[in-house]
Amino acid sequence: MSKQKYLCIQRSQTGECKPPSPSQMEEMYAKFSVWKEKYKENILDMGGKLKAEGKVVKSDGATDGPFIEAKEIIGGYMLISASNMEEAMEVVRESPGVGMPGSSVEIREISTP
Template identity: 40%
Template sequence: MSNFLYLFRGGDAAYERMSQKERQEHMELWGAWMENLQQQGNLVDGQPLGAEGKVVRDRGTVVTDGPFVEGSEVVGGYLIVSAADFHEATEISKGCPIFDYDGAFVEIREIQDMDNH
């Protein structure tokens, strides 16, 4: 088994337009999806990310507020998922609730073992 990072991009604008009830229902979908992943032994960790951040460049000589990217490209959260391979990690991601509210995409990256590099 390998660990894969899911980066959730987009969907923030649609989420902001939701009523409080719709937001609650949507978060319940996320909770159910993540609970299912945990029960299947696939969920390692994951959290939503705040909207504000900092961008550090040039070894820290330049620090700006950020991230400044197109709304559909903003990373809103992450999960670390355990899967046999990229195929399984991709199949697991297809059930992600981000697609229910105009999320742009889930980026999947395998987490590399530093000891093997």
Template identity: 40%
Template sequence: MEKFMYLFRGGENHAHNAQDSEAAQKNMQAWGAWMGDLAKKGIMVGADPLQPTGKVVSGTKKIVTDGPFVEAKEMVGGYLIVNANNIDEAVEFSKGCPIFAENGKVEVRPLQKMEM
């Protein structure tokens, strides 16, 4: 069993964009139901949404700036780690994600094992 990380990019109603509206409520329910199903099947390992911006620390001088400022549709809004046998399976599991209904996308990335 391997671990994969889903990076959620964009999504009009995704966590940080969600307003206290009925649509947003409904959207959160869809996410809850999807992840609930993944958890029940032992696929879900962990997940968290992210706020849109924070600080960026860069360079040898460790310069701290606000950011990152990227296009909304590229913005990482959260992550989810899953158990899957291979990347095809991980991709398959991601297809139930509600983000597709709100113009977002899922980036599926295998976790790298570091050779010692």
């Protein structure tokens, strides 16, 4: 059975959050290393954190953005492969990032012709 590709969009609550301590960062990196090794066959691109600044492009030009009123912000992305949505959910559910307060991950299957 061939695997599908999924875009994983990391979301978090807006507002200020206290930065983690060095020991908390070390613990988080250790958890991510274990998770990445376990799912190395599924992770196509670890993606990365998105900067707050950007552009919104329309047919009539471009503006600074994205500036929307929202309770959540998109903070990063990742590409994974999985046999089906349930497997994709398992990979994401075990990610240490999902357990962070106010954090969630949206999973979208990438449609290919």
